[in-house]
Amino acid sequence: MAAATEVSVPDLGDFAEVPVIEIHVAAGDVVSAEDPLVTLESDKASMDIPSPAAGTVRELRVKVGDLVSRGSAILLLDTGGADVEPPPLTDQQEPPSQDAADPVAAAREPAARSASAAAVPAPADGPPVTAVEAGSPDGFEGAHAGPGVRRLARELGLDLSALSGTGPKGRITKEDVIAGVRGPAAPPAGAGAGVAAGGGIPEVPAQDFSKFGPVEVRPLTRIQRLSGPALHRSWLNVPHVTHDDEADITGLDAYRTELDAAAKTEGYRVTLLAFLMKASVSALREFPKFNSSLTPEKDALIYKSYYHLGIAVDTPEGLVVPVIRDVDRKGITELSRELGAVSARAREGKLDLADLQGACFTISSLGGIGGTGFTPIVNAPEVAILGVVRSKMTPVWDGSAFVPRLMLPVSLSYDHRVIDGALAARFARYLCHLLGDVRRLVL
Amino acid sequence: MENQTAEVLVLGGGPGGYTAAFRAADLGQRVVLVDREPALGGVCLNVGCIPSKALLHAAKVIAETKEMSENGITFGTPAIDLDKLRAWKEGVVRRLTGGLAGLAKQRKVTTIRGYGRFTSPHQLQVELAEGGTTTVGFEQAIIAAGSEALTLPFIPAADPRVIDSTGALELSEIPGRLLVIGGGIIGLEMATVYHELGAKITVVELLDQLIPGTDKDLISPLAKRITRAYENIYVKTKVTGVQAGPEGLTVSFDGPQAPATDTFDRILVAVGRSPNGKLIGAEQAGVAVDDRGFIAVSKQMRTNVEHIFAIGDIVGQPMLAHKAMHEGKVAAEVIAGKNSFFDARAIPSVAYTDPEVAWAGVTENEARAAGVTYGKGVFPWAASGRSLTLGRSEGLTKVLFDADSGRIIGCGITGPNAGDLIAEAVLAIEMGADAADIALSIHPHPTLSETVALAAEAFEGTITDLYLPRK
Numbered sequence A: 001m002a003a004a005t006e007v008s009v010p011d012l013g014d015f016a017e018v019p020v021i022e023i024h025v026a027a028g029d030v031v032s033a034e035d036p037l038v039t040l041e042s043d044k045a046s047m048d049i050p051s052p053a054a055g056t057v058r059e060l061r062v063k064v065g066d067l068v069s070r071g072s073a074i075l076l077l078d079t080g081g082a083d084v085e086p087p088p089l090t091d092q093q094e095p096p097s098q099d100a101a102d103p104v105a106a107a108r109e110p111a112a113r114s115a116s117a118a119a120v121p122a123p124a125d126g127p128p129v130t131a132v133e134a135g136s137p138d139g140f141e142g143a144h145a146g147p148g149v150r151r152l153a154r155e156l157g158l159d160l161s162a163l164s165g166t167g168p169k170g171r172i173t174k175e176d177v178i179a180g181v182r183g184p185a186a187p188p189a190g191a192g193a194g195v196a197a198g199g200g201i202p203e204v205p206a207q208d209f210s211k212f213g214p215v216e217v218r219p220l221t222r223i224q225r226l227s228g229p230a231l232h233r234s235w236l237n238v239p240h241v242t243h244d245d246e247a248d249i250t251g252l253d254a255y256r257t258e259l260d261a262a263a264k265t266e267g268y269r270v271t272l273l274a275f276l277m278k279a280s281v282s283a284l285r286e287f288p289k290f291n292s293s294l295t296p297e298k299d300a301l302i303y304k305s306y307y308h309l310g311i312a313v314d315t316p317e318g319l320v321v322p323v324i325r326d327v328d329r330k331g332i333t334e335l336s337r338e339l340g341a342v343s344a345r346a347r348e349g350k351l352d353l354a355d356l357q358g359a360c361f362t363i364s365s366l367g368g369i370g371g372t373g374f375t376p377i378v379n380a381p382e383v384a385i386l387g388v389v390r391s392k393m394t395p396v397w398d399g400s401a402f403v404p405r406l407m408l409p410v411s412l413s414y415d416h417r418v419i420d421g422a423l424a425a426r427f428a429r430y431l432c433h434l435l436g437d438v439r440r441l442v443l
Numbered sequence B: 001m002e003n004q005t006a007e008v009l010v011l012g013g014g015p016g017g018y019t020a021a022f023r024a025a026d027l028g029q030r031v032v033l034v035d036r037e038p039a040l041g042g043v044c045l046n047v048g049c050i051p052s053k054a055l056l057h058a059a060k061v062i063a064e065t066k067e068m069s070e071n072g073i074t075f076g077t078p079a080i081d082l083d084k085l086r087a088w089k090e091g092v093v094r095r096l097t098g099g100l101a102g103l104a105k106q107r108k109v110t111t112i113r114g115y116g117r118f119t120s121p122h123q124l125q126v127e128l129a130e131g132g133t134t135t136v137g138f139e140q141a142i143i144a145a146g147s148e149a150l151t152l153p154f155i156p157a158a159d160p161r162v163i164d165s166t167g168a169l170e171l172s173e174i175p176g177r178l179l180v181i182g183g184g185i186i187g188l189e190m191a192t193v194y195h196e197l198g199a200k201i202t203v204v205e206l207l208d209q210l211i212p213g214t215d216k217d218l219i220s221p222l223a224k225r226i227t228r229a230y231e232n233i234y235v236k237t238k239v240t241g242v243q244a245g246p247e248g249l250t251v252s253f254d255g256p257q258a259p260a261t262d263t264f265d266r267i268l269v270a271v272g273r274s275p276n277g278k279l280i281g282a283e284q285a286g287v288a289v290d291d292r293g294f295i296a297v298s299k300q301m302r303t304n305v306e307h308i309f310a311i312g313d314i315v316g317q318p319m320l321a322h323k324a325m326h327e328g329k330v331a332a333e334v335i336a337g338k339n340s341f342f343d344a345r346a347i348p349s350v351a352y353t354d355p356e357v358a359w360a361g362v363t364e365n366e367a368r369a370a371g372v373t374y375g376k377g378v379f380p381w382a383a384s385g386r387s388l389t390l391g392r393s394e395g396l397t398k399v400l401f402d403a404d405s406g407r408i409i410g411c412g413i414t415g416p417n418a419g420d421l422i423a424e425a426v427l428a429i430e431m432g433a434d435a436a437d438i439a440l441s442i443h444p445h446p447t448l449s450e451t452v453a454l455a456a457e458a459f460e461g462t463i464t465d466l467y468l469p470r471k
Helices: A110-118 A147-155 A174-182 A191-197 A222-237 A250-266 A272-286 A332-347 A421-436 A438-442 B015-026 B042-047 B049-071 B082-106 B165-170 B185-196 B216-229 B321-335 B364-370 B385-389 B418-431 B435-440 B450-460
Strands: A004-008 A018-023 A036-041 A046-050 A055-060 A073-078 A240-248 A292-294 A301-303 A309-311 A313-315 A318-320 A361-365 A384-388 A392-397 A402-415 B004-011 B031-035 B110-120 B123-128 B133-143 B147-149 B177-181 B200-204 B232-234 B238-245 B248-254 B261-264 B266-269 B273-275 B308-310 B349-351 B357-361 B374-380 B396-402 B408-414
Touching: A004 A055, A036 A073, A147 A174, A222 A318, A240 A421, A250 A272, A250 A332, A250 A402, A250 A421, A250 A438, A272 A309, A272 A332, A272 A361, A272 A384, A272 A421, A272 A438, A309 A332, A313 A332, A384 A421, A402 A421, A421 A438, B004 B015, B004 B110, B015 B031, B015 B042, B015 B082, B015 B133, B015 B321, B031 B133, B042 B049, B042 B082, B042 B165, B049 B082, B049 B165, B049 B185, B110 B133, B133 B321, B165 B185, B165 B266, B177 B185, B177 B248, B177 B261, B185 B200, B185 B216, B185 B266, B185 B349, B200 B216, B216 B232, B216 B357, B216 B396, B216 B408, B248 B266, B308 B321, B349 B418, B357 B418, B364 B374, B364 B396, B364 B408, B374 B450, B396 B435, B396 B450, B408 B418, B408 B450, B418 B435, B418 B450, B435 B450
Parallel strands: A309 A361, A361 A384, B004 B031, B004 B133, B031 B110, B133 B308, B177 B200, B177 B266, B200 B232
Antiparallel strands: A004 A073, A018 A036, A036 A046, A055 A073, A240 A402, A292 A301, A313 A318, A384 A402, A392 A402, B110 B123, B123 B133, B147 B273, B238 B248, B248 B261, B349 B357, B357 B408, B374 B396, B396 B408
16 A cells, blocks of 8 residues: 555654654655654653654654644655554564555555544554543443443434433433434533532532521631632642751841840831741742743743732731832841731731732741741742741751751742742752841842 | 365353354355364363253152152162263253254354464464364454363362263262362352262361352351261361372362361362363464463453454453353354344342352442442242242342432342242343332242242332231
């Protein structure tokens, strides 16, 4: 069987929409089986797509930069009668035979591939057996329908679990299936499963708590009504990871206590938060990815050359996050005064919209209350948030003895699409290192 | 033989394999069927279901004539001509396998006799029965290579007095004392045959009941009858060794009722069957086979290799011909582009013992284990006119219903012809019938089939053939 065969992207694992980064052949090139045709780059690695057979490249169907998925056409290959081995499924597969006269080879016409592909209406994902028929209605478990009706539904691509029957006792009849396919409400095959698995998140069912005891309904505050959806959005959109570390702040705290004693006479307080802000800015400078955001298309990062920090503040009305601007240009004294002022305004509910906008990175401190660690939610489109809890005097082995050190647990949550674990660990370590010796903060 | 090509290769000509081959051919595929036995039909037709049923019929005739002596008709002691009996059995088998050969021919299915092993994802090499080898190139394949009887390592397998089910069906002699190792369906069916042909039977079972896993109330009428009829039945008992001697096979037991040792003339090993997944070169085709020899498949019978399917014993329990046949049709239809699935809601099991035991769908044991809330209707055959006219009263029919939907989820039947009666329950389960659907369908009187409707009536509380105190 001469003529051109379309070579497409085989199933090489779990990827889709990956760019073609290199093309190794041009129209007219003669290739042997297993010669690389194009190179694709996934997020994990680049991979060559080998030629399934010997032949002549008739026409390229991709160019560098095109995004391809499994099944995307790469090129037309003129096999000139040579057999075309389907893309390798396993390591054990024999190299393709070049002998067109071999009767065995004749059985391997590409037509066999398309026939087998047609037998699987759902996209087949290769080896994992469970994935092969994913999306196809299978047992219609629980559907009140006899085997003949179940077969008809499958032939017509109708999901019986989404259908109610008109037969006796709600049994689904053949007529119901036919009406279901014709009717406007007919869901495409597998639609039911798609909804359950993807977009719509099932609602928590309503419950009448008054059945169990006395209750009272109080409306959410305005802040809670606004922050709730924002937190939910961040939680659902950002793949979160939280990294824990701890900083030795014995020296820093002694210095802070001195400053605070002096500040009190001037009517403000010096808290650990001001130091955390300065250390965070140093760490953001060292690791600029933490001071970035994903573009809406999620194909690039926007790096920021300013350092505005959000500070989570607990108020009687709920959580607010006022923003302290240009932290890199302010000293501890100025930051301490500003923190005092903005916190007071936050508690009085007097913050402006401008006070809440423009943060690059957020700090949430629960040190005044306690705790040993938590997993803060990244305030998207920021890519990381630092959580700190109460510092604690801890015996630390200094090489010859246990010495009492004031240790501060820090929890760094980050967007794993932007930051990987090693980078987060380095960021946290760097931050703790700075906090470990207050002199480093001025470097 | 010239090398062959096929659109669909089927490896194995048992009930699953020939069904798949014929269905694929009927759907327009060019099919090659490779089987190692001289006749199509696999274990089932040649050395399983069919010959055993012929012999069980003979056993039943003997049993019934004996029973009738109590009711006024006395026959003489039967004279058993083993050669003639064997020839009759073989004739039945020949007729069926010959029929299959004809069906294959009419469909233009090429049959190759020999042992097939994959050599690549698109090639099978066959060691031909007639000598030499040939290669079959294929586009898609259906593996239906079945299973074989498990052996026990400590039993001298080479001793001709140790037999498996195949050996038992050969009927070479009637031993004086026969030990059946394994109290499952196969062991008990062969015990039924040999008992009626005059052997003294001892059955030994490792677990705590005969036909393990089945509801105890279904097994108890059978256990009661054969405990009286057979020499010994040892449950919770292990065979720890077999010593072959000129006088017989001396067997050591470890169990509460069993003696330390006893000597038998023959041993039938019926401890289960093992899938043939490791014997067909599956790895050369890239098909994954687990440690035990099973091949995992999807509900479309597809293996991990997209163009290779597997069906029957080799894909898992229950190892039953009727399951394999349905799976074979699914595989053939999927290959032909149909969107078929194996989605059976009940696969019936039948022990052709005396009495027969049959069940389908959920058993009570399974329902309890799964925490399913169910209701149950039981009809004892002591109240069935038809059963009493057959001279039998020990049977029962039990139907289980889902507590929420009211639909039938399972059924178990013990008594003569239970295997035929269970089909109604399978249909009812597939159709989602509830107790009223079954009870209100008029069953002919007097038949054993009535017991299914009467069990449904017992569940509904509408039964008049029994008096059940109000729930």
